[in-house]
Amino acid sequence: xxxxxxxxxxKITKRGQNVTFRCxxxxxxxxxxxxxxxxxxxxxxLTYFQNEAQLEKSRLLSDRFSAERPKGSFSTLxxxxxxxxxxxMYLCASSLDRSIIxxxxxxxxxxxxxxx
Amino acid sequence: xxxxxxxxxxxxVQEGRISILNCDYTNSMFDYFLWYKKYPxxxxxxxxxISSIKDKNEDGRFTVFLNKSAKHLSLHIVPSQPGDSxxxxxxxxxxxxxxxxxxxxxxxxxLKVLA
Numbered sequence: 001x002x003x004x005x006x007x008x009x010x011k012i013t014k015r016g017q018n019v020t021f022r023c024x025x026x027x028x029x030x031x032x033x034x035x036x037x038x039x040x041x042x043x044x045x046l047t048y049f050q051n052e053a054q055l056e057k058s059r060l061l062s063d064r065f066s067a068e069r070p071k072g073s074f075s076t077l078x079x080x081x082x083x084x085x086x087x088x089m090y091l092c093a094s095s096l097d098r099s100i101i102x103x104x105x106x107x108x109x110x111x112x113x114x115x116x
Numbered sequence: 117x118x119x120x121x122x123x124x125x126x127x128x129v130q131e132g133r134i135s136i137l138n139c140d141y142t143n144s145m146f147d148y149f150l151w152y153k154k155y156p157x158x159x160x161x162x163x164x165x166i167s168s169i170k171d172k173n174e175d176g177r178f179t180v181f182l183n184k185s186a187k188h189l190s191l192h193i194v195p196s197q198p199g200d201s202x203x204x205x206x207x208x209x210x211x212x213x214x215x216x217x218x219x220x221x222x223x224x225x226x227l228k229v230l231a
Contacts, residue, residue: 006159
């Protein structure tokens, strides 16, 4: 199966520590998205890459968050000096640039972050 | 400001009957709509989509209806099966000025299909 993969699946960390998550998109997909989901809510957009270019960052993405997609393939999301409010499921999605109108995103299994 | 709303947090349906999940949106710039299904501890799984040039799209047991004038879409599942029990998210996208195709999600409806 060559779906979107994310590692690690679970991460428990202490407040103030840095964490990094990895996303491997579907191989031919040039668009990559990060979302965050908290309990009782739908996923919320964090940031978007077209190939290696980061084209949009949400206001949700504070200065402690940084994302990269260095070669237009896998992506990393780093959170520095984690806070308890960062506890959430972090979802990665990818899509193929087929048309302007339709852009079906395929999601990975997510990384569950717990900040103690 | 919740641009995509799913006003029913939960729905219970008897096996074999029709499940109807509803979604309302406020932004008239949205032109592509999707439904995702999510099981606990997994990522959302794509179910079905519809662009604003259509008012209906079918895929097996799943049909999505779009009423642009009412800014409303619905997902029909017929017949409902116990394996359909999950949280269903409605999502919308459009030609945002930023050039991205990010999704705006609703808060989800938990469907329980009773055997």
